[in-house]
Amino acid sequence: MSENQVLIRYVIKRLSSGKSTFLNAACLTDVKVSELPFTTIDANKGVAYAKIKCVCKEFKVNDNPKNSICINGNRFVPLNLLDVAGLVPDAHKGKGLGNKFLNDLSRADVLLHIVDSTGSLDKSGNRIAPGSNDPYEDILFLEEELDYWIKDIMEREDWGKLVRTSGDKKKILEELHNRLSGLKITRQNIATALKNSNLEDKSPSEWTEEDKLYFSKVIRGISKPILVIANKIDKEISKNNIKIVEKKYKGPIIPCSALAEYYLRRLSEKKIIEYIPGDSDFKILKKEKLNQKEQNTLLKIREEILDIYKGIGVQESLNYAVFNIANLIAVYPVSDVTNLSDKDNNILPDVFLVEKGTKLIDFTREKIHSDLAEHFIHGIDARTNRRLGRDYELQHNDIIKIVTAK
Ligand SMILES: Nc1nc2c(ncn2[C@@H]2O[C@H](COP(=O)(O)OP(=O)(O)OP(=O)(O)O)[C@@H](O)[C@H]2O)c(=O)[nH]1
Ligand SMILES: [Mg+2]
Structure with missing residues (x-):
């Protein structure tokens, strides 16, 4: 597996x-x-x-x-x-x-x-x-614990470092990412959270405790649904x-x-x-x-x-x-679009779950082989026999052959 x-x-x-x-x-x-x-x-x-x-x-x-x-x-x-x-x-x-x-x-x-x-x-x-016990209280209790946990991690390093970015948005994002990347929080997550918590234009020197907690809550909602x-x-x-x-x-x-x-x-x-x-x-x-x-x-x-x-x-x-929270779709790679098989004649051997919006070239690199991505020529949709370019956005249940120069 x-x-x-x-x-x-x-x-x-x-x-x-x-x-x-x-x-x-x-x-x-x-x-x-x-x-x-x-x-x-x-x-x-x-x-x-x-x-x-x-x-x-x-x-x-x-x-x-x-x-x-x-x-x-x-x-x-x-x-x-x-x-x-x-x-x-x-x-x-x-x-x-x-x-x-x-x-x-x-x-x-x-x-x-x-x-x-x-x-x-x-x-x-x-x-x-x-x-x-009201189970609703349990729900709030977990959310709150997670919010404080993220806030603590964010504050573990000297807040002064953030203050010294003098409001440079790129530097703020980088510094927050350094602190939070261990929680599988991406730069994009941080950018979205800054925007959604209305802190995009507020210098970290002015962030109140409430701002920090609110930002943690917003980023928790995005990164740990x-x-x-x-x-x-x-x-x-x-x-x-x-x-x-x-x-x-x-x-x-x-x-x-x-x-x-x-x-x-x-x-x-x-x-x-x-x-x-x-x-x-x-x-x-x-x-x-x-x-x-x-x-x-x-x-x-x-x-x-x-x-x-x-x-x-x-x-x-x-x-x-x-499918509803992580927003994944299923994609079946094959080597032969007529038999829907791999090289050893296994029919529909593999299926991968990837994020909605994933491009064919990224799928090839991350799920098939980085080597094949380097020699990528085009893909073929097994249902229609249509050629697919590297930027083709994969759809749920696609069955795809990757054609490479190798
Ligand atoms: N009636 C009922 N009892 C359940 C159900 N699921 C778990 N239990 C019971 O609840 C008790 C606790 O189950 P665990 O699975 O050990 O709970 P846990 O959340 O892992 O507990 P900790 O590891 O101690 O935090 C056991 O006696 C289970 O048999 C369920 O769906 N219905
Ligand atoms: Mg247990």
Whole structure:
């Protein structure tokens, strides 16, 4: 599986909200899960998948995927997922596993914030009466911790250096980039954040504490977008809680039951049921292998989750993060546009996720080989046989051959 498929690295917070269970469900890992807070200390890695309709159906071919998996016409493209330690208030000041947790987020492209939607955990992960904690507070709490974390990093180096730029916009941008590039924040992110926070024309010598915090908030929104996952929807109380949160929170929220997904995926792995992640139902294949309790659990998952939400929420979350937040598209490179194959006759072997707007030449350099980019002549669109120039903007589901002078 190629590392460059990676995309998202993830995240999460809130003790015992189900972060590790989510990772296990999405990646079929065996990370320790427990009711006790601080179960996870060192971040756990896993490989999850974005699910797309594979182009093999459109072309009526049997594919031989190499860097991804195809199940019944669904292509699963790998993503890196990181499950991190829970966060407690004032983490940015080092409380709990604070800075460690926060540093684990540095390389993330998207944060999945797994919220306990039963509202039965307080801010430090202690069990309280269901419904006592407002999940909306959790959302604000994580955002605020991240804002302060970014502000602290920005201020770690002497602010005087910024003041001495004497308002030279280029120098300000460079100096801020030096401070923030470790968080995968680009110059473009900084330029946009300066503009959106109305600080473009204000000299750093005049930035107030509020300005610094506001800038951190804006840049956090751009560089570490958050998808809220309302977990534990298998619990009755969650349904009402989610409705309340949806009224207050304007960002995306996906209802989810990591536990139910894990249950279905494990049974599917043993071929006792047929369940494709993200589907709205499953089929029991070997009823004789299920005792009455297991049959009841399956029935409950169907009636109380799938029939209502049309999915369990794990695959939906990954797809939303990849396609709606990270704005990626899928592109299939091939060597032969007639057979849609590589040199070894593997049909539709690879699919890569790239940012919308990516040009063919950049795709060639970053995903195929820098050598081929140097000898690039043109591309060919396998659907139309049309020639494509180096600046062609790739489209979702493009199947492309790269023609080079080599
Ligand atoms: N009912 C229900 N319970 C869940 C779900 N997901 C996780 N749990 C339970 O919640 C508890 C905590 O789960 P973990 O996955 O360990 O939570 P965590 O967020 O990784 O916790 P820390 O690592 O301690 O921060 C366990 O008892 C899980 O079985 C879910 O979707 N539904
Ligand atoms: Mg955990």
